[in-house]
Amino acid sequence: MDIFLDEPLSKYTNTKTGGKADILAFPESVDHIQQLVQYANENQLSITVIGNASNLIVRDGGIRGLTLILTKMNKITVHENVLIAQAGASFIETTKVAQANSLSGIEFAAGIPGSIGGAVFMNAGAYGGSVQDVVVSADVLTPDDQVLHLDKQELDFGYRHCSVQENNQIVLAATFELSHGSRDKIQKEMDHLNELRAAKQPLDLPSCGSVFKRPEGYFAGKLIHDAGLQGFQIGGAQVSKKHAGFIVNVDKATATDYLNVIKHVQATVKEKFGVNLETEVRIIGDNE
Known part of the structure; x- marks a missing residue:
């Protein structure tokens, strides 16, 4: 198990931003996690879990x-x-594993860059599907x-x-109940959704994924576009010119740049x- 001290989290986040973690560990088993939790409890340390850090902003002050x-x-x-998983x-x-086994039901997630733990934690979804449709337990x-x-039912x-x-629970694994289908048809649907994603989303630049929740009766991206905010930039963080619902790192952005852009977008749309735009992205860590 790898353990690092004062490790910059910008090395691991999709935005390429974020301060240092006091202690960063990469457990390889449930036993490892339990050992780490026991150590943290004994030493009165807070515990933060990060998945693929794809829908996440870690503030520049890092994580204690x-x-x-x-x-x-x-x-x-x-x-x-x-x-x-x-x-x-x-x-x-x-x-991909589901497709290889001719199992259908999670094609919607073919382009979601997160981890299974993060997907369960956030009930991740796209293109009309979500985790709750296919997960039976965790x-x-x-x-x-x-x-x-x-x-x-208990996952609520x-x-x-x-x-x-x-x-404050840590997801260890999730069980999906899928349906048998045609491997070729499943792959065709996955390819189609990935083509849609590539056409609409700024996949070529670091980002934290979809920043805002969908307000009832509206689409966040359209509101931001209609507010004239596409291309708005603070520091190196910019409202994507390709999809207004994304904020991209165009020039060595800091987490503070991201948070300032978010605040400006929220204030302008309001x-x-x-309309109040609530963040979908998870924001954690200390301020500088």
Whole structure:
């Protein structure tokens, strides 16, 4: 298990921004996680879990205590129409494994860059599908170091919500129930959705993914576009000229640049249209 001290998180976030983690660990098993949680509890350290850091902004002051990145826990297994993926598995890789086993249901996630743990935590979704449609259960670790098996009802999924958020639990693995289908048709749908994503989203630049939740009755990207904010820039962070719902790192942006752009976008949309834009992106860490 790799453990680093004072490690810059900008090396791991999709935005290429973020301050240092006091302690950064890459556990490779549930036992490793439990050992780390016990150590943190004994030393009164806070614990922060990061997935692929794709829908995340880490403030420039970094993260105190212990930070875990679970990408080395990435095993994916299939039995008939059930797929089990560890928390650190890539969601994209999981869709590929499903396709290779002629399993349909998670094609919507073919281009979602997060991890399984992060996807469950956020109830990630795209193109009409979401995690809650296909996940039947998840294994989680509680703050007092107990492993629980939660069914879908206990996970209490909602729009970009899951019960693990307020219960401070760590997702260890998720079980998906899929349906048998044609491998070629599944691949064709995945290719189609990836083509749509590439045509609309700024995949060539570092970003934190979709920044804002969809306001009821509106689309965040259209509101931002109609407010004349595409191309608006503070420091190296810019409202994408390709898709207004994204903020991209065009020139050595800091997390503070990102947060200042977010605040300006929220204030402008509120002033022009009376709509409150809530962030979808997870914002963590200390200010400078």
